[in-house]
Amino acid sequence: MPNSNLHKILKLGNPLLYQKSIEVEPNEVLSLQNEIDLLHNLVLEFRAKYGAGRAIAAPQIGLMKRIICMNTDKRYTIINPVLSELSTEMMELWDDCMCFPNLLVKVKRHQSCVLTFRDENWVEHRWDLKDDLSELIQHEYDHLEGILATQRAVDDRAFRMIDSTASTSGLKHPSILPPTN
Numbered sequence: 134m135p136n137s138n139l140h141k142i143l144k145l146g147n148p149l150l151y152q153k154s155i156e157v158e159p160n161e162v163l164s165l166q167n168e169i170d171l172l173h174n175l176v177l178e179f180r181a182k183y184g185a186g187r188a189i190a191a192p193q194i195g196l197m198k199r200i201i202c203m204n205t206d207k208r209y210t211i212i213n214p215v216l217s218e219l220s221t222e223m224m225e226l227w228d229d230c231m232c233f234p235n236l237l238v239k240v241k242r243h244q245s246c247v248l249t250f251r252d253e254n255w256v257e258h259r260w261d262l263k264d265d266l267s268e269l270i271q272h273e274y275d276h277l278e279g280i281l282a283t284q285r286a287v288d289d290r291a292f293r294m295i296d297s298t299a300s301t302s303g304l305k306h307p308s309i310l311p312p313t314n
């Protein structure tokens with residue numbers, strides 16, 4: 134793929150991935166637009182290469198700001214997210230991450246939560262999240278806190294490598310393990 138930017142995604146072990154990001158100021162959003170566009174493009178590029186990938190957090194490219202770029206039915210820019218009303222009910226899943234594309238980690242996430250955030254126009258939003266979007270946003274929010282899925286492993290056997298040589302279609306995730314993030 135020409136002009137790939139995937140190398141800009143920091144990999145597991147990079148010290149920046151373990152640092153807490155800082156809040157975005159309203160007057161900063163315009164100056165961050167290039168980075169926000171890059172993040173959105175990386176989600177699309179990663180998905181094209183690996184067959185999975187719905188969101189990325191700014192610290193994953195070393196931008197230590199509280200920004201999540203998500204692409205599901207369309208592009209969403211989630212600025213200064215706050216999680217609340219985390220359910221006591223938990224879900225267990227095999228999590229993945231653009232910082233370690235061939236590794237799955239079994240983690241527990243809250244089944245539902247409430248997300249409040251600002252968008253690029255500084256409009257406030259409140260989303261009630263459950264299931265796959267709930268765990269996705271918890272994963273991305275963790276990045277803003279400097280926490281990786283590897284640190285959430287349910288036990289010391291909760292790791293599984295994906296066999297990238299077994300791929301025939303470019304979709305590297307085994308179908309029995311639905312791709313998550």
Ligand SMILES: [Zn+2]
Nearest residue numbers: 229230231232
């Ligand atoms: Zn991640």
